[in-house]
Amino acid sequence: MLKGRHLLDPTDFSPGELDEIFDFADLIIQSPAQFNHLCDSSILATLFYEPSTRTRFSFEAAMLRLGGSVVGFSEPTSSSVAKGESVADTIRTVACYADIIVMRHPKEGAPRIASQYSPVPVINAGDGGHLHPTQTLTDLLTIRSVKHQLTGLTIGCCGDLKFGRTVHSLIKAASRYPDNRFVLISPKELRVPDYVTADLTAKGIAYQEVERLDEVIGDLDILYMTRVQKERFFNEDDYVRLKDVYILNAEKMRLARKDMIVMHPLPRVGEIAYDVDSDPRAYYFKQAKFGMFVRMALISKLLGAS
Amino acid sequence: MLKGRHLLDPTDFSPGELDEIFDFADLIIQSPAQFNHLCDSSILATLFYEPSTRTRFSFEAAMLRLGGSVVGFSEPTSSSVAKGESVADTIRTVACYADIIVMRHPKEGAPRIASQYSPVPVINAGDGGHLHPTQTLTDLLTIRSVKHQLTGLTIGCCGDLKFGRTVHSLIKAASRYPDNRFVLISPKELRVPDYVTADLTAKGIAYQEVERLDEVIGDLDILYMTRVQKERFFNEDDYVRLKDVYILNAEKMRLARKDMIVMHPLPRVGEIAYDVDSDPRAYYFKQAKFGMFVRMALISKLLGAS
Amino acid sequence: MLKGRHLLDPTDFSPGELDEIFDFADLIIQSPAQFNHLCDSSILATLFYEPSTRTRFSFEAAMLRLGGSVVGFSEPTSSSVAKGESVADTIRTVACYADIIVMRHPKEGAPRIASQYSPVPVINAGDGGHLHPTQTLTDLLTIRSVKHQLTGLTIGCCGDLKFGRTVHSLIKAASRYPDNRFVLISPKELRVPDYVTADLTAKGIAYQEVERLDEVIGDLDILYMTRVQKERFFNEDDYVRLKDVYILNAEKMRLARKDMIVMHPLPRVGEIAYDVDSDPRAYYFKQAKFGMFVRMALISKLLGAS
Numbered sequence: 001m002l003k004g005r006h007l008l009d010p011t012d013f014s015p016g017e018l019d020e021i022f023d024f025a026d027l028i029i030q031s032p033a034q035f036n037h038l039c040d041s042s043i044l045a046t047l048f049y050e051p052s053t054r055t056r057f058s059f060e061a062a063m064l065r066l067g068g069s070v071v072g073f074s075e076p077t078s079s080s081v082a083k084g085e086s087v088a089d090t091i092r093t094v095a096c097y098a099d100i101i102v103m104r105h106p107k108e109g110a111p112r113i114a115s116q117y118s119p120v121p122v123i124n125a126g127d128g129g130h131l132h133p134t135q136t137l138t139d140l141l142t143i144r145s146v147k148h149q150l151t152g153l154t155i156g157c158c159g160d161l162k163f164g165r166t167v168h169s170l171i172k173a174a175s176r177y178p179d180n181r182f183v184l185i186s187p188k189e190l191r192v193p194d195y196v197t198a199d200l201t202a203k204g205i206a207y208q209e210v211e212r213l214d215e216v217i218g219d220l221d222i223l224y225m226t227r228v229q230k231e232r233f234f235n236e237d238d239y240v241r242l243k244d245v246y247i248l249n250a251e252k253m254r255l256a257r258k259d260m261i262v263m264h265p266l267p268r269v270g271e272i273a274y275d276v277d278s279d280p281r282a283y284y285f286k287q288a289k290f291g292m293f294v295r296m297a298l299i300s301k302l303l304g305a306s
Numbered sequence: 307m308l309k310g311r312h313l314l315d316p317t318d319f320s321p322g323e324l325d326e327i328f329d330f331a332d333l334i335i336q337s338p339a340q341f342n343h344l345c346d347s348s349i350l351a352t353l354f355y356e357p358s359t360r361t362r363f364s365f366e367a368a369m370l371r372l373g374g375s376v377v378g379f380s381e382p383t384s385s386s387v388a389k390g391e392s393v394a395d396t397i398r399t400v401a402c403y404a405d406i407i408v409m410r411h412p413k414e415g416a417p418r419i420a421s422q423y424s425p426v427p428v429i430n431a432g433d434g435g436h437l438h439p440t441q442t443l444t445d446l447l448t449i450r451s452v453k454h455q456l457t458g459l460t461i462g463c464c465g466d467l468k469f470g471r472t473v474h475s476l477i478k479a480a481s482r483y484p485d486n487r488f489v490l491i492s493p494k495e496l497r498v499p500d501y502v503t504a505d506l507t508a509k510g511i512a513y514q515e516v517e518r519l520d521e522v523i524g525d526l527d528i529l530y531m532t533r534v535q536k537e538r539f540f541n542e543d544d545y546v547r548l549k550d551v552y553i554l555n556a557e558k559m560r561l562a563r564k565d566m567i568v569m570h571p572l573p574r575v576g577e578i579a580y581d582v583d584s585d586p587r588a589y590y591f592k593q594a595k596f597g598m599f600v601r602m603a604l605i606s607k608l609l610g611a612s
Numbered sequence: 613m614l615k616g617r618h619l620l621d622p623t624d625f626s627p628g629e630l631d632e633i634f635d636f637a638d639l640i641i642q643s644p645a646q647f648n649h650l651c652d653s654s655i656l657a658t659l660f661y662e663p664s665t666r667t668r669f670s671f672e673a674a675m676l677r678l679g680g681s682v683v684g685f686s687e688p689t690s691s692s693v694a695k696g697e698s699v700a701d702t703i704r705t706v707a708c709y710a711d712i713i714v715m716r717h718p719k720e721g722a723p724r725i726a727s728q729y730s731p732v733p734v735i736n737a738g739d740g741g742h743l744h745p746t747q748t749l750t751d752l753l754t755i756r757s758v759k760h761q762l763t764g765l766t767i768g769c770c771g772d773l774k775f776g777r778t779v780h781s782l783i784k785a786a787s788r789y790p791d792n793r794f795v796l797i798s799p800k801e802l803r804v805p806d807y808v809t810a811d812l813t814a815k816g817i818a819y820q821e822v823e824r825l826d827e828v829i830g831d832l833d834i835l836y837m838t839r840v841q842k843e844r845f846f847n848e849d850d851y852v853r854l855k856d857v858y859i860l861n862a863e864k865m866r867l868a869r870k871d872m873i874v875m876h877p878l879p880r881v882g883e884i885a886y887d888v889d890s891d892p893r894a895y896y897f898k899q900a901k902f903g904m905f906v907r908m909a910l911i912s913k914l915l916g917a918s
Contacts, residue, residue: 267696395879403900
């Protein structure tokens with residue numbers, strides 16, 4: 001039963017509950033017009049205390065395509081925060097106006113606090129460098145749609161694996177399905193944190209850490225590229241030195257399998273060359289579309305509309 | 307006849323006209339889904355030259371729950387103001403696109419000027435420290451809904467009574483109903499302006515000014531708490547010294563009547579302790595919900611939709 | 613066939629195609645309620661990398677009055693641009709969520725790049741000082757509606773003719789219809805660029821350049837006034853010296869024909885005195901309304917909804 005639930009962490013929902021969402025997303029993908037009025041007269045509030053056009057648009061388009069409507073802010077400056085109000089109070093007020101709330105916040109844990117005070121479902125749309133569960137749902141739905149399964153896959157994650165929360169969440173989420181293995185491709189300075197590998201070891205899940213993309217790309221079912229996020233670096237020099245190390249291009253794509261797919265949470269800033277865009281294995285823009293569909297399914301389920 | 311009217315001052319409408327709005331709000335509260343399409347195809351413009359998430363959300367949710375839609379801005383920087391346009395010209399242009407306009411402006415009187423040029427209804431959503439009539443309508447509807455009357459009440463107003471426009475408007479509006487009396491609780495530095503008490507005296511309405519909340523809380527039907535607004539103070543020291551003087555907490559609530567209700571225009575920044583939130587007499591979040599319903603009724607009436 | 617097309621330059625569409633849009637706009641003007649659901653379930657994305665309340669409201673109201681909905685941003689600060697994303701990537705992502713995209717951008721050519729990557733129609737809502745085609749469509753529809761023709765007119769353009777892109781576009785667009793002539797009224801410093809007059813000469817179209825409005829106003833069918841845009845000037849002194857030179861007022865209006873109409877793209881900042889507003893020949897606010905209707909027609913046609 002997903003009605004009335006919050007989504008704060010990518011593993012808040014069981015694999016069975018995720019299947020319920022993904023199955024419904026599949027229905028929507030097959031005939032979106034059928035669901036144009038599913039959430040008529042419902043209101044989504046988008047509280048973005050940190051700007052993110054992409055994520056906000058995806059949620060808003062999802063709600064609008066279900067017939068619902070949206071109130072929101074896209075930057076903290078125009079919010080009551082300036083008047084010193086607590087998240088708890090803001091959320092209880094917004095819940096007077098809206099039926100479901102999406103929150104992005106620079107502080108880890110803010111959406112969890114919000115959920116503790118909210119009488120309506122709260123979706124975490126990113127809290128600092130911490131969690132971004134709907135990105136993980138997007139990733140899983142994309143893989144499931146293309147590979148027709150979430151098991152037995154070799155998943156490569158490439159780039160900034162230290163600060164990239166989407167990768168941490170994807171590894172955690174994909175670890176719940178049997179027989180997946182992970183290939184972690186990054187410079188030593190940007191390896192996944194120890195707790196991630198410790199968790200994989202504890203669960204007996206196979207993984208390897210490598211430094212060169214070209215040596216392993218041929219083994220992969222999924223190549224998940226990540227942006228080198230300038231804002232996560234402590235100094236400019238490190239950023240400049242490392243940002244271009246792991247660039248995927250048409251040349252490297254020649255080493256990959258015919259059925260490997262390239263994913264990326266976007267935005268990219270150079271880590272995938274433009275000559276990859278026309279490759280049929282490039283899935284990052286399709287992935288953005290899956291993101292809208294999975295959010296349509298999620299909103300419908302949390303509102304109890306389906 | 308409210309169709310086509312503007313709402314600039316809380317007393318623009320007669321008590322009879324307010325009853326018409328409140329009666330309609332009651333109908334909406336009883337079965338909101340019945341009014342989901344009342345204002346289909348109408349557009350509300352929200353012109354916020356000063357940010358106010360709460361008020362903006364309330365108006366926008368009200369319009370959306372009537373089936374209408376919204377265009378707007380939430381900060382002046384993104385408006386044509388930057389190009390030196392007058393309010394008169396802005397409003398005549400916006401009236402080409404929208405059927406009803408809500409304006410918040412830092413300058414007193416700006417909404418009145420707007421109304422003089424607008425062919426569509428203009429609602430003042432706050433002009434500087436001056437007026438905020440829909441807050442007063444919210445307060446009156448809340449009291450009417452809980453107390454089943456707007457007469458014969460002892461209304462306590464506590465906190466910053468000097469700069470708090472919501473209190474001035476509430477006193478003025480509640481003075482139009484018979485047999486209400488006011489208890490004005492504030493430090494000497496933040497008493498209501500002289501014109502407020504002079505007006506009460508002239509009308510023969512009972513009031514008392516006191517300095518301690520605990521001494522009078524037992525007499526009250528309504529306790530209207532107000533935020534100590536930092537932005538109204540001339541210096542930081544005065545703010546720090548006074549802001550925590552009049553804090554309502556569970557201990558003081560023990561002195562109050564069983565049927566007293568606590569109201570607050572929100573946001574609060576400490577003047578009501580969190581331990582009051584679970585008290586059934588705490589009405590400030592319900593009040594926010596009444597705010598949305600009264601705006602639904604108001605918009606419907608001004609558009610002539612009901 | 614306009615379905616799926618982009619609108620980047622005012623002359624992207626042939627006069628015949630423009631007639632198709634204007635004819636449809638006429639139908640909408642006659643009975644707007646009939647088209648309230650024409651674009652139900654479609655989403656317009658408004659990407660304003662440069663703020664413009666007026667233009668954004670006009671597009672959003674147009675889409676809402678067709679039953680569609682809107683996602684968007686009104687300033688670049690809240691966009692993914694801050695993360696270093698290219699226009700090409702932004703547009704491919706936004707096209708996952710929206711069915712049609714409106715873009716205003718400070719850089720010339722940005723909307724054209726967007727269109728090259730977009731699977732959905734892109735409308736240029738202004739790129740720097742370059743083009744603003746829907747303003748031109750607005751101007752043409754206004755003239756056509758009032759004069760019942762787009763031929764044989766004497767069109768006066770007054771003010772800043774050097775930097776005013778709306779005038780350049782209007783001259784170019786009106787030049788495609790037979791027997792129009794242009795009277796270009798400006799100080800020497802702000803004359804139209806040479807390429808504009810060269811183009812008129814090459815096409816054998818009559819024009820004259822004059823310095824005084826009062827000497828020619830009696831000859832005009834249309835007087836198109838323009839704002840002296842402070843942001844186009846290189847220094848403050850020039851702006852102050854020139855901005856008030858060509859002010860239209862009631863006195864000058866007495867010299868004009870009874871059927872001349874005054875147009876202005878708005879906002880004005882003094883170049884039309886307020887005493888002109890009540891003159892029945894003042895069409896600048898009606899023009900804004902035509903702007904919404906022509907955008908309704910344009911969106912409908914590009915979406916293939918009509």
